[in-house]
Amino acid sequence: MKFYSSTQGSNWLNNTGWDTEVNECTWFGVECDSNGKISGICLPRNGLTGRGLVYLTYLPSLKHMDLSQNDLVTPLPPFHQMEFLEEVDLSHNMFTGYLHRWSSRRFPQLKYLNLSSNALQGSIPVEIGINMHSLESLDLSHNQFTFEFQESFYRDLHNLTTLRLSHNNLVGELPSYEGVYYPKLSELNVSHNRMRGELPKDLFHNNTAKTINLDISQNHFGFVFPYLAIQRLNVNASGNRFQRLDENVCSQAKWNDGDLQTFRCDGLMCPPETFNPVGRQVSIDSPCVECKYA
Numbered sequence: 001m002k003f004y005s006s007t008q009g010s011n012w013l014n015n016t017g018w019d020t021e022v023n024e025c026t027w028f029g030v031e032c033d034s035n036g037k038i039s040g041i042c043l044p045r046n047g048l049t050g051r052g053l054v055y056l057t058y059l060p061s062l063k064h065m066d067l068s069q070n071d072l073v074t075p076l077p078p079f080h081q082m083e084f085l086e087e088v089d090l091s092h093n094m095f096t097g098y099l100h101r102w103s104s105r106r107f108p109q110l111k112y113l114n115l116s117s118n119a120l121q122g123s124i125p126v127e128i129g130i131n132m133h134s135l136e137s138l139d140l141s142h143n144q145f146t147f148e149f150q151e152s153f154y155r156d157l158h159n160l161t162t163l164r165l166s167h168n169n170l171v172g173e174l175p176s177y178e179g180v181y182y183p184k185l186s187e188l189n190v191s192h193n194r195m196r197g198e199l200p201k202d203l204f205h206n207n208t209a210k211t212i213n214l215d216i217s218q219n220h221f222g223f224v225f226p227y228l229a230i231q232r233l234n235v236n237a238s239g240n241r242f243q244r245l246d247e248n249v250c251s252q253a254k255w256n257d258g259d260l261q262t263f264r265c266d267g268l269m270c271p272p273e274t275f276n277p278v279g280r281q282v283s284i285d286s287p288c289v290e291c292k293y294a
Helices: 002-006 052-056 127-131 255-267
Strands: 030-032 038-042 064-066 071-075 087-089 094-097 112-114 119-123 137-139 144-147 162-164 187-189 212-215 220-225 233-236 241-245
Touching: 002 052, 052 071, 233 255
Parallel strands: 038 064, 064 087, 071 094, 087 112, 094 119, 112 137, 119 144, 137 162, 162 187, 187 212, 212 233, 220 241
Antiparallel strands: 030 038
């Protein structure tokens, strides 16, 4: 199999069965369906190197692919005739290039996509929302993407519960009425980007998740941190330009695991000209303290 030789298979940590005459369904990391067709390739942290990913793109019955935490390189190839894919994890490799050729393919059953911690760049294609409408978890964090939220990106992702876009070069503002399009979203992480503007008051409007985790830290959001009609919210808003909090925010007893009930406004963020290593008070022994200027 060319995939084995092109990823230095003889140097894998475990290559049991590969490059032998035994049935491929017994090879280490290979799963097969009831018809004997390869349905899964799961080789995380196994010492794979090189450009062999392209040789997996012609497995029409593949549902699960986990090649995370290896040393695979090359631009992501287009995935031909892989309409049954459900889970893809290519995180923590060295993939480069753009997503456009790949995201233009239709993956109607894809629920989990993790491309984090690579060197992917360019814009995040709006086709993701159209061609991968079954997505429940999307992780594109720790890359070099540039992106500004557009309605065409998120309007069809009704099943999304986790969206991680941190540590990129995202710009622009978070859109209003996000909960209308992401009614099940329980985690949104856009931290460590260059996003700006005011946080929409109707963020997570009509959201049905029991608890929402929101990380907008290390951006350029500013002005007033709004009251969000969410009963249970864990939020990290440190490293932004907020000048004050909406008067109803500090009374949210169940936000940040109850820290707002204990520490009031300091449980969400430290006041201007005060400091805490995590951006807010999380214990009695670690209050927000006045900044000392030289």
